[in-house]
Amino acid sequence: MSMPIESMLLAVSLNFLVFSVSFDDMIGQSFASLVPTMAAVESAxxxxxxxxxFRVRGTIVVESINCIQG
Incomplete structure (x- = not known):
């Protein structure tokens, strides 16, 4: 589920960079620098x-994760 979010963030970052260069403005580039930060937070x-x-169940098995509720 994080891969589509990552793809959308990279597309937005590319748009910020392109419009920043075309309008000769640094604001787009500063917003584009926030995208790697968000990707790092998402990975963490x-x-x-x-x-x-793993600490609670002792294993990371996909079948056992399906029964998590809350």
Whole structure:
């Protein structure tokens, strides 16, 4: 589920960069620098979910993750 979000963020970043160059403005480039930050946050959250699942269940099996409710 994080791959489509990552693709959308990269597309928005590319648009910011292109419009920044065409309008000769630095604001688009500063917004484009936030995209890698968001990608790092997204990866950290995903890794934290896997670590917590491993600590609680002792294994990371996809079939056992399906029964998580809450």
């Amino acid at each position: 959250i995903g890794l934290a979910i896997f670590v917590i699942t």
